[in-house]
Amino acid sequence: THNTSELRREDSRHHLHPFTDTKELNEKGCRIITKADGIYIYDADGHKILDAMAGLWCVNIGYGRQELVDAAAGQMQELPYYNNFFKTAHPPAIKLAKKLTELAPDHINHVFFTGSGSESNDTVVRMVRRYWQLQGKPEKTVIIGRQNGYHGSTVAGASLGGMAPMHQQGGPMLPDIEHIAQPYWFGEGREMDPQEFGLLAASSLEKKIQQLGVERVAAFIAEPVQGAGGVIIPPASYWPEIQRICDQHGILLIADEVICGFGRLGRWFGSQHFDIKPDLMPIAKGLSSGYLPIGGVLVGDRVADLLIDEGGEFYHGFTYSGHPSCAAVALRNIELLEQERVLEHVRDIAAPYFARRWAELASHPLVGEARSLGLLGALELVADKVTLSRFEPGIGGLCRDICFETGIVMRSVGETMVVSPPLVITEEEIDQLISLARASLDATARRLGI
Ligand code: PLP
Numbered sequence: 001t002h003n004t005s006e007l008r009r010e011d012s013r014h015h016l017h018p019f020t021d022t023k024e025l026n027e028k029g030c031r032i033i034t035k036a037d038g039i040y041i042y043d044a045d046g047h048k049i050l051d052a053m054a055g056l057w058c059v060n061i062g063y064g065r066q067e068l069v070d071a072a073a074g075q076m077q078e079l080p081y082y083n084n085f086f087k088t089a090h091p092p093a094i095k096l097a098k099k100l101t102e103l104a105p106d107h108i109n110h111v112f113f114t115g116s117g118s119e120s121n122d123t124v125v126r127m128v129r130r131y132w133q134l135q136g137k138p139e140k141t142v143i144i145g146r147q148n149g150y151h152g153s154t155v156a157g158a159s160l161g162g163m164a165p166m167h168q169q170g171g172p173m174l175p176d177i178e179h180i181a182q183p184y185w186f187g188e189g190r191e192m193d194p195q196e197f198g199l200l201a202a203s204s205l206e207k208k209i210q211q212l213g214v215e216r217v218a219a220f221i222a223e224p225v226q227g228a229g230g231v232i233i234p235p236a237s238y239w240p241e242i243q244r245i246c247d248q249h250g251i252l253l254i255a256d257e258v259i260c261g262f263g264r265l266g267r268w269f270g271s272q273h274f275d276i277k278p279d280l281m282p283i284a285k286g287l288s289s290g291y292l293p294i295g296g297v298l299v300g301d302r303v304a305d306l307l308i309d310e311g312g313e314f315y316h317g318f319t320y321s322g323h324p325s326c327a328a329v330a331l332r333n334i335e336l337l338e339q340e341r342v343l344e345h346v347r348d349i350a351a352p353y354f355a356r357r358w359a360e361l362a363s364h365p366l367v368g369e370a371r372s373l374g375l376l377g378a379l380e381l382v383a384d385k386v387t388l389s390r391f392e393p394g395i396g397g398l399c400r401d402i403c404f405e406t407g408i409v410m411r412s413v414g415e416t417m418v419v420s421p422p423l424v425i426t427e428e429e430i431d432q433l434i435s436l437a438r439a440s441l442d443a444t445a446r447r448l449g450i
Contacts, residue, residue, distance in 0.1 A: 007044070
């Protein structure tokens, strides 16, 4: 049992929360989450809350899996920690590397392990620049990302990402990183046909390359579906054109699979859904279903072969690269996803059913668009359903708070509400998710006097 009010007090005294206005938080105190099971989390005040965010887009297998507890405990007893620096390795890291490269597209046969998605993207920056040095083109240093992209909170991650407040706070960001438009049809292209808009958004990559000079451009990085930026699902025309531009100019393509990987779109990797061929794929989150922290970069042959054959020692690595306990949990997590045919469940049952039910929310007075792909969903909140004019900033945050009170976790990204439920969600649980989302929208409308 917990002394909830004391915990809350100590939290406000000592704990700086990520991505949180501490002063605002301390006015009411935090909600204390004490346990979880399946797709539900429970707080210390006895509330049961449907976690439609799977934590932070990561608890793909759902909460409460004893198999993952056993995998962690077994490995911790045998070899809790050892590194892979001293010409050493251990079974969990080796087996996980083999497994991941089997799941990845054919041209990807290597993995570099990290402790998180942010570290994976830092690794990407150093690896990309190393690749071009080894190619004899050290002037190719510029990496192009997208506005509103999210690639983590380390300096490199924040720089690659396109979140304005992250750039403003604690800048300057890393040099030699540029950003292009995002394929955000509802927000930025509604007057156009979506497919034409997709091509237009992709063409901003070509324009940027021309403007910089291809001799300076090293790589393009993007999430298959931009997650933290608001579940930006690109029109079908977008990714093939991006792939064409990268191929034509010979620049590396990096697909950040931290959210889209491990079944979120019904395939092992989001890039398989869009049929693209990335040279590098940062991964994390769903790799271990969030049970322990682990990430990595899947490295295609084009980069790996050169690094191995010509690179000598790569001066890069983390104490926890390939951490055995985390790797054992990741491996077991992947086995469970396979044995329980979770990706098939997403593809054949959950995603089609979710798409149908989620689309029904488009009729709500506050909703201007309801879109989804795989088990990612977004609702665009609008003040006026006809003109689709937006609310003043802050209504998304209000709706998120009301969701919690109603018994569902949805995240707000500005005035966009997003969900990313555990992949094991059943049709009945999807019905619950939709009812709770609708009830939260109704309560938000009432609070606004609509
Ligand atoms: N890349 C993407 C696409 C993400 O969504 C995130 C986290 O939300 C990251 C990278 C950073 O991962 P981490 O928080 O594990 O450092």
